Amino acid sequence: MFGYYLDLALHSLKRNKVLTALMVLALALGIGATITTLTVLRLLSGDPLPQKSAQLFYPQVDPYPENRPFSRSGTKLPWLMSYVDAMNLLRAGKAQRQTAVALAQVKVKPRTTEGKPFYADGVMTTADFFPMFDAPFQYGAGWSAADDDRRVQVAVISGFLNDKLYGGANSVGRMIRVEDRDFRIIGVLKSWAPQPRFYALHLGSRNYGKGEGVFMPLQAARADGIGPSMMMSYGSGSSMEHLETSPAIWLGVWLELPDASAVSAYRLFLADYARQQVALGRFQKSRTALSGLMAWLRGEHVVPDDARLQAGLAFGFLLICVVNTVGLLLAKCLRRSREIGVRRALGAGRGAIFAQFMVEAAIVGVAGGVLGLVFAELGLWGIRHQPAQYASLAHLDLAMFLFTFVVALAASLVAGLLPAWRACAVAPAPQLKAL
Amino acid sequence: MQIQPILAALRRHRLASILIAMEIALACAVLCNACFLIVNRVQQTRVISGVDENALAAIKLTGYDPARGVDLNARVLSGLAKLPGVQSVSAINQVPFGDHAGTAGITTDPEGKRFGGVVDFYVGGRGSFEALGVRVVAGRLPQPADYQPVDFFVPDDSAVWVTHALAEHLWPGADPLGKEFWTGRFHFRVAGVLAHLARPYGGEGGPNTIEWSVYVPAQPGARLAAVYLLRADPAQLPRVLRDARAAMATIAPDAVLDSKASQTIGNLRENYFRQDRVMAGILVGVIAALLLVTALGIVGLASFWVQQRRRQIGVRRALGATRADILHYFQTENFLIVTGGIALGMLLAYALNLMLMQHYELPRLPLSYLPVGALALWGLGQLAVLGPALRAAAVPPVVATRSV
Numbered sequence: 001m002f003g004y005y006l007d008l009a010l011h012s013l014k015r016n017k018v019l020t021a022l023m024v025l026a027l028a029l030g031i032g033a034t035i036t037t038l039t040v041l042r043l044l045s046g047d048p049l050p051q052k053s054a055q056l057f058y059p060q061v062d063p064y065p066e067n068r069p070f071s072r073s074g075t076k077l078p079w080l081m082s083y084v085d086a087m088n089l090l091r092a093g094k095a096q097r098q099t100a101v102a103l104a105q106v107k108v109k110p111r112t113t114e115g116k117p118f119y120a121d122g123v124m125t126t127a128d129f130f131p132m133f134d135a136p137f138q139y140g141a142g143w144s145a146a147d148d149d150r151r152v153q154v155a156v157i158s159g160f161l162n163d164k165l166y167g168g169a170n171s172v173g174r175m176i177r178v179e180d181r182d183f184r185i186i187g188v189l190k191s192w193a194p195q196p197r198f199y200a201l202h203l204g205s206r207n208y209g210k211g212e213g214v215f216m217p218l219q220a221a222r223a224d225g226i227g228p229s230m231m232m233s234y235g236s237g238s239s240m241e242h243l244e245t246s247p248a249i250w251l252g253v254w255l256e257l258p259d260a261s262a263v264s265a266y267r268l269f270l271a272d273y274a275r276q277q278v279a280l281g282r283f284q285k286s287r288t289a290l291s292g293l294m295a296w297l298r299g300e301h302v303v304p305d306d307a308r309l310q311a312g313l314a315f316g317f318l319l320i321c322v323v324n325t326v327g328l329l330l331a332k333c334l335r336r337s338r339e340i341g342v343r344r345a346l347g348a349g350r351g352a353i354f355a356q357f358m359v360e361a362a363i364v365g366v367a368g369g370v371l372g373l374v375f376a377e378l379g380l381w382g383i384r385h386q387p388a389q390y391a392s393l394a395h396l397d398l399a400m401f402l403f404t405f406v407v408a409l410a411a412s413l414v415a416g417l418l419p420a421w422r423a424c425a426v427a428p429a430p431q432l433k434a435l
Numbered sequence: 436m437q438i439q440p441i442l443a444a445l446r447r448h449r450l451a452s453i454l455i456a457m458e459i460a461l462a463c464a465v466l467c468n469a470c471f472l473i474v475n476r477v478q479q480t481r482v483i484s485g486v487d488e489n490a491l492a493a494i495k496l497t498g499y500d501p502a503r504g505v506d507l508n509a510r511v512l513s514g515l516a517k518l519p520g521v522q523s524v525s526a527i528n529q530v531p532f533g534d535h536a537g538t539a540g541i542t543t544d545p546e547g548k549r550f551g552g553v554v555d556f557y558v559g560g561r562g563s564f565e566a567l568g569v570r571v572v573a574g575r576l577p578q579p580a581d582y583q584p585v586d587f588f589v590p591d592d593s594a595v596w597v598t599h600a601l602a603e604h605l606w607p608g609a610d611p612l613g614k615e616f617w618t619g620r621f622h623f624r625v626a627g628v629l630a631h632l633a634r635p636y637g638g639e640g641g642p643n644t645i646e647w648s649v650y651v652p653a654q655p656g657a658r659l660a661a662v663y664l665l666r667a668d669p670a671q672l673p674r675v676l677r678d679a680r681a682a683m684a685t686i687a688p689d690a691v692l693d694s695k696a697s698q699t700i701g702n703l704r705e706n707y708f709r710q711d712r713v714m715a716g717i718l719v720g721v722i723a724a725l726l727l728v729t730a731l732g733i734v735g736l737a738s739f740w741v742q743q744r745r746r747q748i749g750v751r752r753a754l755g756a757t758r759a760d761i762l763h764y765f766q767t768e769n770f771l772i773v774t775g776g777i778a779l780g781m782l783l784a785y786a787l788n789l790m791l792m793q794h795y796e797l798p799r800l801p802l803s804y805l806p807v808g809a810l811a812l813w814g815l816g817q818l819a820v821l822g823p824a825l826r827a828a829a830v831p832p833v834v835a836t837r838s839v
Binding site: 019022023025026029030033105107116117118119305306308309310313314316317319320321323324326327328330331332334335386388418422 | 461
């Protein structure tokens with residue numbers, strides 16, 4: 001029967017080409033807009049480390065004085081940590097792994113080549129950064145905790161910087177000049193850029209886009225006078241030179257906690273730590289927070305407002321397109337009342353008529369989906385030429401490709417319900433009389 | 436034109452009429468809010484910077500040895516001044532639409548109790564005030580003695596020029612000349628009021644704070660180095676900037692030119708608002724597509740009705756109705772349906788606005804958008820129905836006699 005309905009539907013669609021084209025075009029525009037914006041939204045709100053994100057946690061404490069809270073409302077905890085607190089947590093070693101991160105803009109010059117120095121995004125961090133975030137190495141490896149303590153001048157560089165400076169060859173053991181100091185390269189990463197760049201949040205850089213070029217041990221880089229991109233002071237006497245002892249927050253701390261019991265144990269430890277700091281007079285408030293990676297990203301509204309607004313608009317537009325399709329399908333099917341009357345008189349049941357019109361709607365949906373896919377590709381091409389941080393990442397993947405057809409079919413079937421119901425409600429006798 | 440028979444006919448096509456009305460209602464809601472968003476975006480991009488944008492360019496250097504800042508200033512200031520076409524070159528800490536470098540909270544008492552807000556300090560060397568082209572509306576111009584050395588951030592005690600907007604915020608209704616304010620240990624006394632001077636990064640504390648700027652005269656030195664303001668004839672500015680950027684390689688080979696920040700102020704402004712312009716463009720595209728789809732829907736259904744009623748039209752024509760009567764019939768019908776849709780659409784528009792206000796920093800939808808949206812949709816409806824209505828009017832009376 002399906003084949004017969006398909007035949008009937010195609011025949012009917014062909015009979016009124018303009019109306020069919022209008023329906024497909026309107027549906028395709030709505031679907032194209034929706035898929036484009038959803039692709040962007042999915043990209044922006046995605047999980048940066050799907051295999052690991054459930055085990056990564058971000059602790060927060062509040063060293064700000066009572067009369068000068070971090071946020072105007074006083075409810076938000078400071079985004080970052082002071083060096084003292086970060087090092088206390090790292091040294092306590094209560095989590096399976098822990099690391100502190102700061103970003104820095106650094107002047108880079110290859111040692112061997114005569115070239116102009118240029119600026120690269122750098123990360124100052126500690127040994128656990130690479131295993132914690134599953135950063136894959138092309139050559140060499142990261143540094144050890146002992147290297148951190150001894151302030152060894154080593155560096156891990158990213159694949160793209162290695163390509164730029166050494167043509168992609170194994171550069172482990174070579175020297176690289178960072179801020180006019182020599183660092184020995186001990187590792188080269190493969191291309192690695194989790195999106196959103198969760199560890200860069202509030203550290204004075206972009207939330208999306210290509211990763212950093214140079215990774216250096218925190219203490220060694222600080223000893224060379226490299227300063228973080230972001231520093232917020234909560235007391236007087238902060239200075240860039242003595243950040244380690246200043247009342248300033250500038251480090252993001254990340255923890256790896258393998259299971260729920262480890263999380264609740266760490267929560268207790270963190271609360272104890274804050275109370276202890278209050279007792280010592282360092283803190284005035286004992287509030288703490290420990291958020292999972294995804295909760296932290298959601299809480300900080302990483303997804304730009306514009307992207308959500310665009311998705312909302314696109315959905316509104318799709319809704320209008322569906323209403324439009326309902327109207328046009330209805331017009332088409334009411335025009336064929338006589339044909340329906342004849343089919344009913346010849347023995348077709350209501351179900352058969354209903355199925356026939358739903359098949360017709362589905363064909364419109366599939367055609368709308370195919371054309372919508374073209375519009376979505378065009379839309380994404382447009383997004384890639386937008387001046388947004390995430391522009392270069394906007395591509396249609398297989399999941400969204402399939403999802404396009406799900407949306408198209410769902411939209412067209414919803415649109416087809418009402419006309420099909422009206423069609424099968426047509427009473428055959430009056431229609432036959434009018435013939 | 437009698438409305439009674441039209442309403443009676445519509446009652447027989449309840450479903451289709453309701454669908455068109457619903458489509459119009461949704462379109463009305465989205466249209467009003469999208470237009471409002473566009474106007475908001477465009478207004479944001481209309482910030483008055485208060486400086487001679489088309490005659491100014493910035494040069495920013497990074498990566499130099501901070502200890503050699505004085506030497507760098509001397510080399511760059513004298514080097515750039517020699518370039519043909521340069522009218523003036525001066526040291527400054529930041530420029531409008533560039534990177535901000537002097538943002539700080541101020542208090543109107545020395546103890547730091549009465550908080551005045553977060554403002555931006557433009558710290559400029561000799562010549563920068565004249566080069567910016569800011570307009571003084573009260574007080575005096577900076578004198579050579581006002582330019583003092585900077586130990587850290589700004590001179591310890593300086594005469595400053597504040598914008599009219601900031602003066603009104605700090606001392607509403609009072610004469611701001613001679614008034615004082617502080618930030619930490621630094622003390623400022625207002626020597627003049629500027630008509631306009633926008634902050635480098637717009638109003639992060641809200642649209643009213645865009646002009647909370649202070650101009651502080653200072654001497655270039657280790658703490659005021661690496662950003663330079665170039666002034667040239669607007670026609671020659673692009674060439675002058677190009678020459679200046681090229682000259683940096685010989686004047687300051689030890690420093691890295693920040694090419695993103697070393698632009699004409701006009702370009703910086705353009706980059707600064709690009710995202711807003713793109714968003715406004717997307718919204719315009721959505722509106723166009725929306726109106727197109729709505730119009731297509733009306734055309735489709737109206738054509739169907741015309742075809743369905745060919746015989747009735749023929750009967751009416753045979754009974755003496757003119758072509759104009761038939762035309763007006765379909766136009767009035769469309770008007771009635773669209774009116775119903777608009778009535779519902781206004782409520783939807785308001786509801787949508789309330790929803791947007793919850794999620795985005797957006798003011799309430801001004802009521803004036805509703806009649807404009809209504810007019811647009813009435814016009815769209817009439818335009819869409821014109822074709823089918825004309826076809827209906829062309830139906831000859833003889834149709835009535837066929838196959839009755």
